[in-house]
Amino acid sequence: MSGLLCACQFDSILNQVSEHTKSAKNPKMKKDQSKISIKDVARELGLSITTISFIINNKAKNRISDEVIKKVEDYIEKVGYKPNASAQSLRTGKSNTIVFMAEDISDPFFSTIAKEMEDLAFNNGYKIIYCSTENKKERALELLSTFKDRQIDAFIITPPEDFEDEINALIAENRKIVLFDRHYNDPNHNYVVLDNYNSCGKAVKSLLEEGFENIAFVGLESNLSPMKERLEGYMDAVKNNQKHPISLLIKFDEVKSAKGKQVFENLLKEHPNIDAILFSTNSLAITGLRVLREVGKRLPEDIGVITFDDRELFELHSPPISVVSQPVSELAEELIKGTLNLLKSRSKSPKLFQVSLPGKLILRKSSMLESGAASGKTK
């Protein structure tokens, strides 16, 4: 049937061939085989490629008659023509691609964010390329250098330590940059982060209300903003309640090693009066929970526990562990919304956006001395 439609003025030539090809069911077979281009569409409809281009880019209003628009759209729909993305990208300098440089894309927090972003971006015609910096500056630079020349429209970056200059350089080059998870308190940056300071305050307050007295903080030795803010949040909250802060900072590389377990064990020994611990990250908590189990501490009777970032693991733990949960969907939404706005704006200096979302304290048995009926309640 489609053979009839391509008739127009080329009849004579087509006819010569069709004698031989008829047996192979569909005379248009050729088309399907090799990619169909805007030129093919134009030729087939007896129009110029300019017209086709205007139509597929919604620039046809007041230029092309509704009748022709309809005809072209129908044909495009029928043959499934889609513009060649590389050609578009070459011509326009845009690629409809966003790069998300996560710390580690296999980390559940980042991969969940990634998935939600992917979905939102996809619905807006954007693709996302992910990569992992491992929190290493050289790695991040390497990635950046690869992607800088690939017509990437925007970068969502979880910067490693000591990366402020590079971020500023990118911004100076007029790139669209959005920071995620960590930031530099720079009014010229776009970012979406958790309100770490107040989240920590809430956690401490909750522990105190439950009757815990000597709350220790176990954090990461790091200059990254969340690590610093969580520590500060803890410090201020404890001091404001006339308690004495006790903090242990562990090096990133040691968290999962024997060394990490040991320094944590030492903390417990040196401060036998500790009756609650606030873990600043997920992996710190996991290491901590291992040690607590090994040394026979009962939760929450001997030691109350709250940690950052919810994971299935904590809910299934015995006893279930209280957490400060990050609002993953909202974070992803803010990130994509902000990034897309940046991309939409035609101005050279789009308005900045700086978002800080509150954490959600999810109380479970590990931090509830009275273990009342309100298990799992949310605050």
Add this chain to the structure above:
Amino acid sequence: MSGLLCACQFDSILNQVSEHTKSAKNPKMKKDQSKISIKDVARELGLSITTISFIINNKAKNRISDEVIKKVEDYIEKVGYKPNASAQSLRTGKSNTIVFMAEDISDPFFSTIAKEMEDLAFNNGYKIIYCSTENKKERALELLSTFKDRQIDAFIITPPEDFEDEINALIAENRKIVLFDRHYNDPNHNYVVLDNYNSCGKAVKSLLEEGFENIAFVGLESNLSPMKERLEGYMDAVKNNQKHPISLLIKFDEVKSAKGKQVFENLLKEHPNIDAILFSTNSLAITGLRVLREVGKRLPEDIGVITFDDRELFELHSPPISVVSQPVSELAEELIKGTLNLLKSRSKSPKLFQVSLPGKLILRKSSMLESGAASGKTK
């Protein structure tokens, strides 16, 4: 056939070269301001772009003098020139991009695989774009239709159910396709999967050796190959040992719901003699463990447990849960190695590869009745 007509009546008369138009150059200004192209390099060195192109593509041997090659390479290094990826892609039809369609990129199994692949691919000059099908056919089709027109070099696909025709269609279109995690036993497909059948056999054997007698299987109601193979592997292993199989298949959507918990609870009630359970997936095990805890079953005394896919959660569980672990690094390596080979081969029909890797049984307390010294041993 239609190509005949566009023949070239407008061979041009544009031989007047405008040498001087561009030559009012300020060599300093230029560099920093706008992206530097192959043309700039050529002009600056007084060479043709052809020469530059040959050199950056390692096609200069026997064509260009070593002296010139050196000069060009040095200059490129100095100014940091990198070819425009879109232009390359447009010209060559290649994009150095691989799409990985996972079931769910936020699932730890897939995100870990993704990360390892990303790394390997990156080192070979390839980027990876991830996406999630959610095991939904329409979603997969939608994704496919977006990516088909973007010069994607290869697809690594975790197909949803009932997707065999689509895979065959892609292959017929001459696309590079590699299946992952699940396959169709089709000798014309490339795939990398776990040896689910024998992995299940190993798990059953281990439970029997530990003294468990009535081993139940809890699986997913699904046509996907891993689900079917695991069930078969269990069935055959149990029967071969003169035991009676008991299996429960739960719908994907119900696993995490109240319904899922209930049917599992019913299983326990209807078969009070069950003394061990083999869970076919991660999330089934999590639901199962919740129920087992609620109904007061002790592990492993009352019920022994082994589940598929290792996760931190299972190691930290009390008691730690035995698992069949997938060799993530090896899977990722096979995937990328195979895909890259496909891409390297110039032939129209590269040789196929079909890889099935053994699972690793990691025994922990949940399946060890004697709870001997050999905790955590690997088989």
Add this chain to the structure above:
DNA sequence: TTGCTTAAGTAAAACGTTTTACTAAAAAGG
């Protein structure tokens, strides 16, 4: 000398778009 080979390079077409600047015909204005 002539003719052939090799070495070292270049011109120009092509990939598939978008966009600027044009045109031809019809409608409107006077």
Add this chain to the structure above:
DNA sequence: CCTTTTTAGTAAAACGTTTTACTTAAGCAA
């Protein structure tokens, strides 16, 4: 009836590469 405006389109340049087919000069054998 002429001029202007509007409508509905089109031609061709440009984006930055790769690659095919050429050129030009030198070397060399006879």
